[in-house]
Amino acid sequence: MAATIKDVARVSGVHVSTVSRAFSAPHLVNPATRSRVLAAADDLGYRPNRAARALTTGRTFNLGLIVADISNPFFPPLIKAAQAQARGRDHHVFVADTDEDPRVEEELIRTLAKQVDGVLLCSPRLSNKVIERLAEDVPFVVVNRRIGGMPSVLMNVAQGAGLALDHLAGLGHRRIALVCGPAGSWTSNEMQAVATRSQGLDLISIGPNPPTEGGGLAVAAEVAACGATAVLAYNDLLALGLIEGLAAMGIEVPEQISVIGFDDILPGRLNRPKLTTVAMPAAAAGRMAVDLLLQSGGEGTTVTLDTALIVRESTGRART
Amino acid sequence: MAATIKDVARVSGVHVSTVSRAFSAPHLVNPATRSRVLAAADDLGYRPNRAARALTTGRTFNLGLIVADISNPFFPPLIKAAQAQARGRDHHVFVADTDEDPRVEEELIRTLAKQVDGVLLCSPRLSNKVIERLAEDVPFVVVNRRIGGMPSVLMNVAQGAGLALDHLAGLGHRRIALVCGPAGSWTSNEMQAVATRSQGLDLISIGPNPPTEGGGLAVAAEVAACGATAVLAYNDLLALGLIEGLAAMGIEVPEQISVIGFDDILPGRLNRPKLTTVAMPAAAAGRMAVDLLLQSGGEGTTVTLDTALIVRESTGRART
Numbered sequence: 001m002a003a004t005i006k007d008v009a010r011v012s013g014v015h016v017s018t019v020s021r022a023f024s025a026p027h028l029v030n031p032a033t034r035s036r037v038l039a040a041a042d043d044l045g046y047r048p049n050r051a052a053r054a055l056t057t058g059r060t061f062n063l064g065l066i067v068a069d070i071s072n073p074f075f076p077p078l079i080k081a082a083q084a085q086a087r088g089r090d091h092h093v094f095v096a097d098t099d100e101d102p103r104v105e106e107e108l109i110r111t112l113a114k115q116v117d118g119v120l121l122c123s124p125r126l127s128n129k130v131i132e133r134l135a136e137d138v139p140f141v142v143v144n145r146r147i148g149g150m151p152s153v154l155m156n157v158a159q160g161a162g163l164a165l166d167h168l169a170g171l172g173h174r175r176i177a178l179v180c181g182p183a184g185s186w187t188s189n190e191m192q193a194v195a196t197r198s199q200g201l202d203l204i205s206i207g208p209n210p211p212t213e214g215g216g217l218a219v220a221a222e223v224a225a226c227g228a229t230a231v232l233a234y235n236d237l238l239a240l241g242l243i244e245g246l247a248a249m250g251i252e253v254p255e256q257i258s259v260i261g262f263d264d265i266l267p268g269r270l271n272r273p274k275l276t277t278v279a280m281p282a283a284a285a286g287r288m289a290v291d292l293l294l295q296s297g298g299e300g301t302t303v304t305l306d307t308a309l310i311v312r313e314s315t316g317r318a319r320t
Numbered sequence: 321m322a323a324t325i326k327d328v329a330r331v332s333g334v335h336v337s338t339v340s341r342a343f344s345a346p347h348l349v350n351p352a353t354r355s356r357v358l359a360a361a362d363d364l365g366y367r368p369n370r371a372a373r374a375l376t377t378g379r380t381f382n383l384g385l386i387v388a389d390i391s392n393p394f395f396p397p398l399i400k401a402a403q404a405q406a407r408g409r410d411h412h413v414f415v416a417d418t419d420e421d422p423r424v425e426e427e428l429i430r431t432l433a434k435q436v437d438g439v440l441l442c443s444p445r446l447s448n449k450v451i452e453r454l455a456e457d458v459p460f461v462v463v464n465r466r467i468g469g470m471p472s473v474l475m476n477v478a479q480g481a482g483l484a485l486d487h488l489a490g491l492g493h494r495r496i497a498l499v500c501g502p503a504g505s506w507t508s509n510e511m512q513a514v515a516t517r518s519q520g521l522d523l524i525s526i527g528p529n530p531p532t533e534g535g536g537l538a539v540a541a542e543v544a545a546c547g548a549t550a551v552l553a554y555n556d557l558l559a560l561g562l563i564e565g566l567a568a569m570g571i572e573v574p575e576q577i578s579v580i581g582f583d584d585i586l587p588g589r590l591n592r593p594k595l596t597t598v599a600m601p602a603a604a605a606g607r608m609a610v611d612l613l614l615q616s617g618g619e620g621t622t623v624t625l626d627t628a629l630i631v632r633e634s635t636g637r638a639r640t
Contacts, residue, residue: 071396079390083417092431094414111412115435240590270560272592
């Protein structure tokens with residue numbers, strides 16, 4: 001016969017409600033007590049019936065995580081960190097990918113809203129207005145977008161763009177191309193806003209572009225023709241595609257053009273030249289977003305995480 | 321007032337049941353009719369109520385997709401293809417990541433089983449026995465594992481390993497290291513089985529290894545010491561980590577050791593040297609797995625998809 005919650009309570013010497021809490025709200029239970037309960041449950045082969053719990057509590061103990069493109073290596077570290085954090089608090093994470101399509105994004109949010117306790121919305125392409133309307137149905141935390149009154153986790157793109165431009169200016173670059181990301185991206189807008197405030201630099205904005213290797217390849221000729229000696233790209237995939245495209249035209253990085261990306265993804269670390277980039281705190285953002293979602297009363301909280309410039313091989317002195 | 325299914329039927333000139341089918345079973349509706357219905361629904365702002373439909377049909381119109389590690393670039397093309405195929409048949413796909421942990425895999429399958437109409441289980445780490453038991457609760461399609469009586473999509477690893485070994489033999493290599501993947505991986509076992517049947521080659525099996533860049537870095541010294549002039553690695557991440565590790569020891573690829581991976585992921589195409597690899601048909605497998613899951617009566621079907629050797633820069637003549 002399968003073990004019941006009463007068996008676990010008896011063996012671990014606690015009340016049934018403590019066993020229940022050890023599974024459903026572990027952060028409310030003393031860690032030593034929780035370990036005892038989990039060990040007893042493990043020994044007895046007890047599994048909390050999530051469906052029954054969902055009926056009594058009205059909660060599913062599942063979270064939804066929506067990303068713009070699961071094939072962009074920026075997202076997996078965020079996803080892995082969010083699910084590890086959620087798992088530690090007995091929640092599962094289901095991931096859905098919008099293919100960078102705002103209509104698919106809206107449809108997925110509506111579907112997930114009925115099946116999860118909350119949604120982590122990462123790098124949305126929907127307008128603030130639509131997101132605010134959808135948030136009436138399910139608790140949201142938004143990553144990489146600031147929406148008034150909604151909890152959000154931001155990466156300090158402005159700070160990173162500032163560090164990148166300072167680095168390029170220090171190497172003697174004056175004319176710099178900004179290879180932008182998709183329309184509707186908060187990150188891309190932040191990057192442009194900082195760049196246009198920079199003094200003494202001649203900045204050329206190119207885009208919007210799809211945030212992919214293909215987008216970088218496609219924009220290489222325009223970058224080469226604009227007379228810039230350096231490029232700040234919306235993300236590493238765009239930067240890597242651009243370097244490939246420039247190489248195909250016989251233009252060497254960093255000898256002729258310096259290139260900086262954003263994100264710090266694995267392919268950039270393996271590339272030759274290794275990519276100089278602004279590291280985005282994706283894993284920390286994933287953990288923080290789960291914490292904001294599972295804590296009550298965080299409605300208006302905005303957390304901003306620092307970024308860092310990592311100088312590798314794709315930037316060098318401006319040719320004179 | 322919100323448009324109803326009757327409004328859509330009237331405007332598009334079809335019966336209400338045809339509108340219903342156009343959303344719930346589009347493959348049963350004439351494509352021209354379906355387009356007309358969808359256009360009318362779009363004009364009228366009609367949205368089929370998925371929850372109501374789920375109640376009447378007992379179906380959720382959601383599929384679960386379980387992968388061993390979402391941060392391995394092998395999986396995103398499979399996920400994207402599966403979700404595009406599912407979306408075309410009005411199903412959403414929710415992705416869950418097991419962190420290569422069989423216990424997490426089992427827990428996620430149990431949770432998803434209650435929320436979806438079927439599960440695509442990719443590169444499982446659970447034993448066949450456990451998977452067969454879990455399949456009593458929810459329809460399964462397994463990718464990269466052959467389990468009697470269960471629909472499965474296989475990639476022809478044996479064929480790919482054969483092509484890779486022939487390529488190495490043709491370049492004069494005789495002593496070849498097999499850098500294996502995780503224990504419990506069908507792909508890794510297939511690779512080893514083929515290799516041990518190869519005649520005239522001296523094969524050294526190294527592993528099991530974690531299927532990651534870190535796993536490749538960690539095994540570099542053992543590979544260098546074993547006297548092999550070529551390596552066949554379980555996947556591209558292992559191969560790329562190995563090349564990094566060998567470079568750190570001053571060993572050049574392909575001048576001193578040739579390296580072949582499996583998968584054909586983006587970092588391998590950007591690496592210097594560009595990686596020779598066995599391309600795995602991940603996208604085709606994702607599409608096929610969705611088709612098998614949504615068609616009834618496919619219980620025992622096994623589909624095997626071809627692989628292909630892509631020769632790039634990481635293989636060369638054996639040093640003599």
